[in-house]
Amino acid sequence: MRVGAGPAAVDVVGFGFRYSGRPEWAVRDMDVRIEPGERILLTGASGSGKSTLLTAMAGLLGPDSGDARGAVRVDGRTAVQARDRIGILFQDPESQLVMSQAGDDVAFGLENRGVPAGEIWPRVRAALDAVGFGYPLDRSTHALSGGEKQRLVLAGAMVAEPGLLLLDEPTSQLDPDGAELVRAAVARILADRGTTLVLIDHEASPWLPLIDRVLEVPFGTTQGPLLPIGSTQGVLHSNGEDPLLRAAGAGYSYRADTAARPALALTDVELTAGQVTAITGPNGSGKSTLGLLLAGLKAPTVGRIVASPKLAGRLGDRPPHRWRARDLVHRIGTVFQNPEHQFLTGRVRDELSLGPLRAGAGDRAAHDRAEELLQRLGLHAYADANPFTLSGGQQRRLSVATSLATRPSVLVLDEPTFGQDPVTWAELVGLLAEARDAGTAVCLISHDARLVDGFADQELRLTSGVDHRQTAGFTGPGAAETPRSSDDQLGRNPTK
Amino acid sequence: MTTAGTVTGTPPAVWLGRINPVAQIVAILAITVTALATIDLLTPAVLVAAELTLLPAAGLFQPRALLAKTWPLLLSAAGVAWVNLLFSASGGWDWTGSAALALRVIAVALPGVLFVASTDPVRVADALTVHWKVSTRFAYGALAAIRLAPLLVLEWQAIRRARRARGVDAGRNPIAAIRLFGGAAFALLVAAIRRGSRLALAMDARGFDATAGSTERTNARGSVLRSRDHLYVAGAVLLCATTTAVSVATGLWHPVFSS
Numbered sequence: 014m015r016v017g018a019g020p021a022a023v024d025v026v027g028f029g030f031r032y033s034g035r036p037e038w039a040v041r042d043m044d045v046r047i048e049p050g051e052r053i054l055l056t057g058a059s060g061s062g063k064s065t066l067l068t069a070m071a072g073l074l075g076p077d078s079g080d081a082r083g084a085v086r087v088d089g090r091t092a093v094q095a096r097d098r099i100g101i102l103f104q105d106p107e108s109q110l111v112m113s114q115a116g117d118d119v120a121f122g123l124e125n126r127g128v129p130a131g132e133i134w135p136r137v138r139a140a141l142d143a144v145g146f147g148y149p150l151d152r153s154t155h156a157l158s159g160g161e162k163q164r165l166v167l168a169g170a171m172v173a174e175p176g177l178l179l180l181d182e183p184t185s186q187l188d189p190d191g192a193e194l195v196r197a198a199v200a201r202i203l204a205d206r207g208t209t210l211v212l213i214d215h216e217a218s219p220w221l222p223l224i225d226r227v228l229e230v231p232f233g234t235t236q237g238p239l240l241p242i243g244s245t246q247g248v249l250h251s252n253g254e255d256p257l258l259r260a261a262g263a264g265y266s267y268r269a270d271t272a273a274r275p276a277l278a279l280t281d282v283e284l285t286a287g288q289v290t291a292i293t294g295p296n297g298s299g300k301s302t303l304g305l306l307l308a309g310l311k312a313p314t315v316g317r318i319v320a321s322p323k324l325a326g327r328l329g330d331r332p333p334h335r336w337r338a339r340d341l342v343h344r345i346g347t348v349f350q351n352p353e354h355q356f357l358t359g360r361v362r363d364e365l366s367l368g369p370l371r372a373g374a375g376d377r378a379a380h381d382r383a384e385e386l387l388q389r390l391g392l393h394a395y396a397d398a399n400p401f402t403l404s405g406g407q408q409r410r411l412s413v414a415t416s417l418a419t420r421p422s423v424l425v426l427d428e429p430t431f432g433q434d435p436v437t438w439a440e441l442v443g444l445l446a447e448a449r450d451a452g453t454a455v456c457l458i459s460h461d462a463r464l465v466d467g468f469a470d471q472e473l474r475l476t477s478g479v480d481h482r483q484t485a486g487f488t489g490p491g492a493a494e495t496p497r498s499s500d501d502q503l504g505r506n507p508t509k
Numbered sequence: 510m511t512t513a514g515t516v517t518g519t520p521p522a523v524w525l526g527r528i529n530p531v532a533q534i535v536a537i538l539a540i541t542v543t544a545l546a547t548i549d550l551l552t553p554a555v556l557v558a559a560e561l562t563l564l565p566a567a568g569l570f571q572p573r574a575l576l577a578k579t580w581p582l583l584l585s586a587a588g589v590a591w592v593n594l595l596f597s598a599s600g601g602w603d604w605t606g607s608a609a610l611a612l613r614v615i616a617v618a619l620p621g622v623l624f625v626a627s628t629d630p631v632r633v634a635d636a637l638t639v640h641w642k643v644s645t646r647f648a649y650g651a652l653a654a655i656r657l658a659p660l661l662v663l664e665w666q667a668i669r670r671a672r673r674a675r676g677v678d679a680g681r682n683p684i685a686a687i688r689l690f691g692g693a694a695f696a697l698l699v700a701a702i703r704r705g706s707r708l709a710l711a712m713d714a715r716g717f718d719a720t721a722g723s724t725e726r727t728n729a730r731g732s733v734l735r736s737r738d739h740l741y742v743a744g745a746v747l748l749c750a751t752t753t754a755v756s757v758a759t760g761l762w763h764p765v766f767s768s
């Protein structure tokens with residue numbers, strides 16, 4: 014038996030933390046007592062310091078990462094000293110797995126703690142059983158789905174029998190099935206109340222049956238007022254209009270030797286000005302691939318992507334994937350799943366003016382557009398900050414704004430609401446609704462049922478592993494002919 | 510949503526993969542020293558012939574798979590031979606010397622190809638830390654980094670696409686292409702460092718850092734030296750000794766630093 018087994022208590026006393034090189038405190042004056050065996054959900058707006066607090070509880074905020082005040086104690090010891098009693102799960106399973114085989118990965122934490130080799134394997138098997146991992150020990154970690162990987166990481170944390178389990182947005186990078194796997198695994202291991210739980214997750218409601226108490230982390234600064242974003246130029250919105258961009262039997266297949274990767278079956282879809290098209294379907298059905306084809310970022314291996322003369326203008330019949338980038342950028346805008354991939358400059362302001370400059374707008378116009386978007390997004394306080402230092406929600410809003418900056422006629426977004434808190438979610442939908450009302454053809458690739466049901470005019474549901482041709486179907490009866498009524502929750506504003 | 514591109518996974522359980530990695534490394538060192546000690550044609554030719562017999566043991570049956578793993582090696586061997594042929598000091602066409610040089614490159618590099626193709630990196634890290642007391646932080650840190658390599662390929666593709674989507678491309682301008690490549694490479698570096706630090710944090714959270722202090726890291730898999738490992742090393746040393754002896758006896762042996 015180890016000393017101090019069983020659930021741990023957490024005491025946060027006057028805790029504050031400021032990262033090196035940042036003027037403002039990420040967290041300050043936090044006081045909270047968490048009883049052994051309690052299950053806590055931490056909430057708070059994007060940027061409120063939830064993650065910082067959780068990292069501090071894990072004993073992972075060393076003195077070299079910034080200035081700390083007060084204390085975080087786990088069972089009376091500092092969190093750093095109590096590290097062997099704490100397990101933590103982060104967002105991205107890829108950045109947490111170490112070994113190439115499942116069993117080896119779970120064993121890793123025990124090896125580090127000097128557990129004799131003979132005791133390791135029985136404990137590894139028990140931990141894998143506890144989370145419901147159904148594969149043999151030599152299963153390759155590369156061959157697992159996101160949800161299974163995250164469940165394996167959870168087993169790696171639980172194998173050391175921690176008294177305190179910390180979950181930092183454990184499902185935000187998973188599809189709904191994967192998220193459900195992880196929640197079920199957490200419910201299983203918590204059943205005996207042998208572990209205290211502190212959880213952050215933007216999608217809080219599915220966790221609530223497990224939770225004893227919700228703690229809100231207050232947020233100091235307030236966001237600027239929401240201002241109109243301006244209209245998209247050049248495209249008039251009318252019903253029954255020809256599509257701006259369409260996929261005509263477009264498909265994508267990898268070469269035979271990488272056949273295990275997702276390919277896209279032949280697909281027809283039409284993106285029309287002022288209409289929102291949702292592309293849904295399970296993992297591996299080729300949603301993101303279709304998005305890349307429509308965005309002109311990848312060439313289809315069969316079929317065509319056809320731009321209307323209105324969209325292509327002087328580019329004629331050339332397919333979008335052969336357009337020059339500066340021609341592409343004000344015709345078709347793309348928002349990637351990972352906002353960080355899109356950032357090219359060192360300042361938020363430059364990030365917003367980059368697109369207009371590349372598209373040939375003058376310095377003055379690009380600057381004005383950047384100012385306008387900064388105001389609109391409440392990012393003015395961060396105009397000179399490095400985009401990489403923004404919080405997740407702020408990065409997401411910025412990535413959408415950089416695409417809107419060039420006023421593209423078509424906007425393709427890959428999982429725009431992934432892992433966003435309700436405030437950011439609403440703002441994103443607001444931004445997209447305005448773009449739609451101004452006549453942009455919006456194409457959403459999304460798992461977010463609320464977004465698809467409430468916002469999309471038509472939905473294309475892709476299926477995996479089929480070889481018949483799939484075609485966009487309209488969601489509701491009559492939706493094809495009539496736009497959604499204006500009393501809709503996300504209905505159209507009168508066009509400005 | 511993140512799908513790994515190339516699956517590294519478990520290599521097939523090939524015969525050579527069952528030889529302990531430290532035994533393989535000792536054998537490789539013996540062969541390297543033997544091949545580099547002389548510039549005659551016979552020694553590297555015998556060594557390459559012996560290495561070729563091990564190809565099936567490393568699971569390299571198919572010519573296509575073999576070529577995919579060895580083309581840079583073959584190219585550099587050809588390059589070395591070609592340069593030597595063009596610039597050989599004697600003035601005439603030194604065919605034998607050039608062929609000897611090319612075979613030398615292959616004799617030194619092919620064992621490395623066999624090693625990588627046959628042996629699971631996890632076993633290498635286990636063997637190095639258990640038998641040679643290599644730092645566990647170094648060995649398992651490197652292992653975690655190897656696991657991330659296929660993700661970098663996907664990340665690179667995503668970065669290039671994102672640049673195009675933002676209106677940045679080079680067109681036909683080679684200077685712009687170089688700048689764009691540099692920028693994207695820097696972004697990849699930043700992404701790799703960020704991912705690496707996230708991974709390091711996750712590893713520290715599982716006790717893989719110095720704060721554990723006095724705790725000696727254990728190894729769940731262990732690494733055992735069996736008689737076959739000793740035989741393998743003995744065989745490699747015998748091969749090297751015999752080859753050198755025959756070469757010396759026939760008068761062909763020519764030490765590298767003599768004129």
